[in-house]
Amino acid sequence: MYAQMIKSEATQDDPEQLAAFQARIDAGEKIEPKDWMPEGYRKTLIRQIGQHAHSEIVGQLPEGNWITRAPTLERKAILLAKVQDEAGHGLYLYGAAETLGVSRDELTEMLLDGRMKYSSIFNYPTLNWADIGAVGWLVDGAAIMNQVPLQRTSYGPYSRAMIRICKEESFHQRQGYDAIRRMAEGSDAQKKMAQDALNRLWYPSLMMFGPSDKDSVHSAQSMAWKIKMNTNDELRQKFVDQTVPQAEYLGLTVPDPDLKWNEARGHYDFTDPDWTEFYEVLKGNGPCNTDRLAARNKAWDEGAWVRDGLLAHARKRTARKMAAE
Ligand SMILES: [Fe+2]
Ligand SMILES: [Fe+2]
Numbered sequence: 001m002y003a004q005m006i007k008s009e010a011t012q013d014d015p016e017q018l019a020a021f022q023a024r025i026d027a028g029e030k031i032e033p034k035d036w037m038p039e040g041y042r043k044t045l046i047r048q049i050g051q052h053a054h055s056e057i058v059g060q061l062p063e064g065n066w067i068t069r070a071p072t073l074e075r076k077a078i079l080l081a082k083v084q085d086e087a088g089h090g091l092y093l094y095g096a097a098e099t100l101g102v103s104r105d106e107l108t109e110m111l112l113d114g115r116m117k118y119s120s121i122f123n124y125p126t127l128n129w130a131d132i133g134a135v136g137w138l139v140d141g142a143a144i145m146n147q148v149p150l151q152r153t154s155y156g157p158y159s160r161a162m163i164r165i166c167k168e169e170s171f172h173q174r175q176g177y178d179a180i181r182r183m184a185e186g187s188d189a190q191k192k193m194a195q196d197a198l199n200r201l202w203y204p205s206l207m208m209f210g211p212s213d214k215d216s217v218h219s220a221q222s223m224a225w226k227i228k229m230n231t232n233d234e235l236r237q238k239f240v241d242q243t244v245p246q247a248e249y250l251g252l253t254v255p256d257p258d259l260k261w262n263e264a265r266g267h268y269d270f271t272d273p274d275w276t277e278f279y280e281v282l283k284g285n286g287p288c289n290t291d292r293l294a295a296r297n298k299a300w301d302e303g304a305w306v307r308d309g310l311l312a313h314a315r316k317r318t319a320r321k322m323a324a325e
Contacts, residue, residue, distance in 0.1 A: 013038045025226050030156035033099035041225055044218065045155055046100050046107075047116070048227060053093035054111045054118035056086045058292050062126040063135060071129060078175050079132065085168045092164065096157040112297050120278065123286030124204050130183045130190070134197035136176015138205040138243065144169045145239045146209065149229035177246065184250040191251075198247065199255045203273040209236040211275065240268050 018038060024031065031037055060083050067083065070076035094104045110116040121139055126132060147169060151162045183194040210216060210232040222228035230238075240259075247254050262269045280286065 013040075022224070025154045025224075029154075030159065031154050032156045040221070041227070042100050044222060044225070044227055045158065046097055046102050048222075049093055049097040049100075049158055050102070050107045050110070051117050051119075053090045053097060053107065054116060055122065056090035056093060058111075058118040058122045058296060059139075060086045061292055061295055062122055062124070062288075063132060065126055066129065066132050069129070070132075075179065082136070082172050082175060085172065089165045089168070092161040093158075096155075096161045099157045108300065112293065112300055114284070114293065117282065118292075119208060120281040120286060121204050121208050122292060123281050123288045124201070125288055127200075128193050128197070130180060130193035130197040131201065133176050133178075133180030133183055133194070134201045136172050136174075137180050137246070138176070138198075138201050139208065140169055140172035140176055141243060142205050142208040142239050144173055145235050145242070152226070152229060154226035181250060184252055194250070195252050198252050202255050203277075206236055206239070206270075206273045207278045207281075209233075209239065211278065212272065215275075237267055240270050244268055 017036060021031075021036065021038060021041075031041075063079060063083050063086075067076060067079055070079050094107060097107060098104060107116065111118065121142075126135060144166060147162055147166050151159055151166060153159045153162065180194050180197070183190045183197075185191075186194075213219065213231045213233045216232050219228060219231060223231070244254055244259065256271045259268060259270045261267075281289070284290075
């Protein structure tokens with residue numbers, strides 16, 4: 001199905017149809033699953049929503065790692081709820097992608113064999129409890145920055161999924177900030193852990209907005225289609241401007257000696273992440289790429305009997321229902 005869709009993309013879209021489609025988007029109308037859409041729009045959305053769904057699912061791994069070791073029962077309950085939310089986000093997003101004609105199984109297979117990506121941030125390890133606070137604060141914080149504008153994206157099912165997801169993401173960000181605040185206000189050893197977590201996660205968080213605008217291949221068309229609402233650099237700047245005062249409040253130092261407020265621009269000047277590292281992680285050479293994919297493949301293989309059982313059960317029920325009618 002997906003291969004067929006890629007092939008059909010070669011066929012030219014009718015210019016009149018394309019103009020009418022663009023006019024609907026410009027007028028702020030939502031595009032719904034049964035509406036006509038250019039193949040490029042469909043394909044870009046499948047890639048973007050699919051990648052987003054995979055990120056929610058793979059993103060459970062670094063945090064799931066700490067559920068059994070949360071320092072208190074309260075923190076454990078909060079983390080458990082957050083990780084469950086991420087599973088839910090993955091499901092809404094797979095549901096939104098399915099309306100574009102690709103099945104969840106196809107998307108999962110493309111994740112498992114490396115044809116589709118997930119956010120590179122989840123290829124970094126969570127080494128201690130402070131990392132869990134930093135992930136909520138920085139990673140969910142960056143995710144919100146990306147996702148709030150997507151509530152207004154042109155594709156109806158995606159925009160509706162984002163509205164619900166954003167409500168939950170703001171809880172994730174707050175619980176992270178609260179957790180790291182406790183560490184930052186704690187003993188010297190705890191303060192050191194909080195600082196160390198910020199040192200390691202700062203640049204990977206900045207990378208979450210994608211490459212610099214001058215190297216971003218998909219931007220212009222995606223912006224015209226309102227699949228992307230802001231450029232990568234705009235969002236990255238917004239994130240830095242919001243996060244630096246939070247770090248200051250915590251008494252932590254952002255690991256960037258050149259970071260400073262630029263009065264004339266009304267923004268912080270900051271050092272870009274190391275893009276060589278970004279592309280290496282994307283290619284599969286980050287610290288945890290192999291582990292993350294191995295964990296997803298293992299879960300998929302070991303869950304085969306559950307899927308088979310559910311399908312057999314559904315078939316039996318349908319057969320019984322039909323016999324009774
Ligand atoms: Fe999420
Ligand atoms: Fe989240």
